[in-house]
Amino acid sequence: MIKKILLGVLVLLVLAIGGLFTYFYGFLPKSRPAPDVKAPSTPEAVERGRYLAHHVLGCAGCHSDIDEERPGDHVVEGTLLSGRVFQVPEDFPGTLVAPNITPDEETGVGKWTDGELMRAIREGISRDGRTLFPQMNYGAFQHLPDDDVLSVIAYLRTVKPVTRDVGHSEITFPVSMFIRAAPKPVEAPPPALPSEPVARGELLLKLMGCADCHTPLERGHAVEGMHMAGGFCFEGAFGKACSPNITSHKASGVGSMSDDDLMRALREGKGKDGRTLWVMPWAMYAGAKEEDLRAVIAALRQVPENAALAPVSEIKADYKSRK
Amino acid sequence: MWRRRAIWLVLAAAACRSGEPETGRDLYLKACARCHGAEGQGGMPSKPGAPPPRDLTSPDWHDKVTDDQVREQIRHGKGEMPAFSDVLTDSKIDALVVYVRSLRKEPK
Numbered sequence: 062m063i064k065k066i067l068l069g070v071l072v073l074l075v076l077a078i079g080g081l082f083t084y085f086y087g088f089l090p091k092s093r094p095a096p097d098v099k100a101p102s103t104p105e106a107v108e109r110g111r112y113l114a115h116h117v118l119g120c121a122g123c124h125s126d127i128d129e130e131r132p133g134d135h136v137v138e139g140t141l142l143s144g145r146v147f148q149v150p151e152d153f154p155g156t157l158v159a160p161n162i163t164p165d166e167e168t169g170v171g172k173w174t175d176g177e178l179m180r181a182i183r184e185g186i187s188r189d190g191r192t193l194f195p196q197m198n199y200g201a202f203q204h205l206p207d208d209d210v211l212s213v214i215a216y217l218r219t220v221k222p223v224t225r226d227v228g229h230s231e232i233t234f235p236v237s238m239f240i241r242a243a244p245k246p247v248e249a250p251p252p253a254l255p256s257e258p259v260a261r262g263e264l265l266l267k268l269m270g271c272a273d274c275h276t277p278l279e280r281g282h283a284v285e286g287m288h289m290a291g292g293f294c295f296e297g298a299f300g301k302a303c304s305p306n307i308t309s310h311k312a313s314g315v316g317s318m319s320d321d322d323l324m325r326a327l328r329e330g331k332g333k334d335g336r337t338l339w340v341m342p343w344a345m346y347a348g349a350k351e352e353d354l355r356a357v358i359a360a361l362r363q364v365p366e367n368a369a370l371a372p373v374s375e376i377k378a379d380y381k382s383r384k
Numbered sequence: 385m386w387r388r389r390a391i392w393l394v395l396a397a398a399a400c401r402s403g404e405p406e407t408g409r410d411l412y413l414k415a416c417a418r419c420h421g422a423e424g425q426g427g428m429p430s431k432p433g434a435p436p437p438r439d440l441t442s443p444d445w446h447d448k449v450t451d452d453q454v455r456e457q458i459r460h461g462k463g464e465m466p467a468f469s470d471v472l473t474d475s476k477i478d479a480l481v482v483y484v485r486s487l488r489k490e491p492k
Contacts, residue, residue: 305418311466312415319430333437334421335428368471373413 082238089241092186095176098207100214110216113209114142116349117268118202120213122342123159129297131383132337133330133344142220143169144227155232157196165222178214179207185244187229194230195243201267204251258352262360265353274304274340289364290314291371295340299380302339303372310366323358337383339376408483411476415468416440416484424487430464437465441489454481 100106114120126137126145144161163169170178170188177188185192185199193199202210232240255261266272277284277292290313291306308314315323318333325331330343346354406414412424419427424440438445449457458477461467472480 311461312468312471317464317466319434321431322428325428331428333419333427334417334425336421370414370471373410373417 085238085241090186090192090244091246092184092190092244093180093246095174095180095188098176098179098211100175100211100218102215102218106208106212106215107219108216109209110212110214112348112350113213114216116345117265117353118205118213119198119270119342119345120162122345123196124162129299132299132339132341132380133347134340134342135344140223140225142217143223143225146227154236156228156230157194158227158230159197160229161223161225161227162217163220163223163225164218165224168224168226169222170217171222175211175214178217179210182210182213183247191229192241192244194232194240196230198268198270198273200243200245201270203245203247204264204267206251206253209254258356258359259363261353262356262358263363265357266360269346269357271307271357275307287367287369289361290367290369292369294372294374297339298377299339299383300375300377302341302374302376304340306367306369306371307361308364308367309362310368313368313370314364314366315361316366320355320358323361324354327354327357336376337381339374339380406476406479408479408486411472411480412483415472415480419465424484435463440484440487443488443490446485446488451481451485454484 121136121142122134124142124144126140128135128137142162143165145159147157147159149157161169164171166172173181173188180186181188181193181197181199183199183203183205185195185197187193205213254264272283272289274293275289275291277287277290289306289308291304294301294303306314309316311317322333326333326338326341327343327346327349329347330338330341332338413422419437420440421427421437426439427437429436455477457465458472458480459467459469459474468477
């Protein structure tokens, strides 16, 4: 009798594992052929794409080397968009690389079609069908209107090609299997960015990935009820920088800070007490349009209050005055 | 901003948590330093002409206020300073008052 039960359990287990593998490898990632599109080449489109890539979407921040000796995420000269190999914790499942996206034909995206780039940016599928690791913010970029994505591609086509082979991410099992659930085809053309400040700001918060740093994670998932409540600490040569609570709570968040206070943090990397902010990529936001940053601030005012006090940054003395 | 940071911190976040009891300094750094500075030196005004967050090292200020007044200000806020009564318990506010008093710096 016991043998029969054990056999039954074993059969169920095999069926469950088989079903899991069939689902992830047979039905995922959800993808479609790259669309047949052509990026414009007008100066206006290129400038719009440059703006988005540098000051909103963070393309330059991830796909370039960053000067870790300075605050604000300044791009190392000569590496713009030519890729970056991230330093990851020892137990990270594999390697993490933001590939070279300059027009270099051998090591960059020079041979990619505009449609392949569009699909990668918004839908998380590489030219060869691979699932992109969701560090690439395609979950938010899927909301980018066609015109804006094509503008980004138009800009990428104008960047100086850099021959630099950084490879691509190699994620190990089982994470490599689970990330296949992340991509999602864009079913219908997303609408233009809203003009109403709060709605525009809410979308910009997603596109800029603010919650990625300002919401604590546990086992790769945002902690429930802690949206934007801060508490991630990043360690580097500079010491330890912890993301603050940016909910609308007056004491623990930014509810009592003025728009000028927040604008100063976003554009100049200065805290309310005048200290320089580390890890926060303010060098990139410095070039963002006033209306976009005002919209971001308007949206932050709507983030539900959370009273959690975030941990404290500890910046080494010789890094505090760096610019 | 960038998602890479979320990944870095899967591990690093654990290092930020501590089981040690919070001292007055810990509480100050978490609740007050963001506006008044890590050393109590004060901060930047919210807008041109507005009073900046107070310099908590000023002997003049320390001479002027009582512990009860400091306690009440932390609890209920004053001017642009928010109330911390829903964030800090009375015993934590007491510990903060003691620490704030230690920030006083006499002129050289």
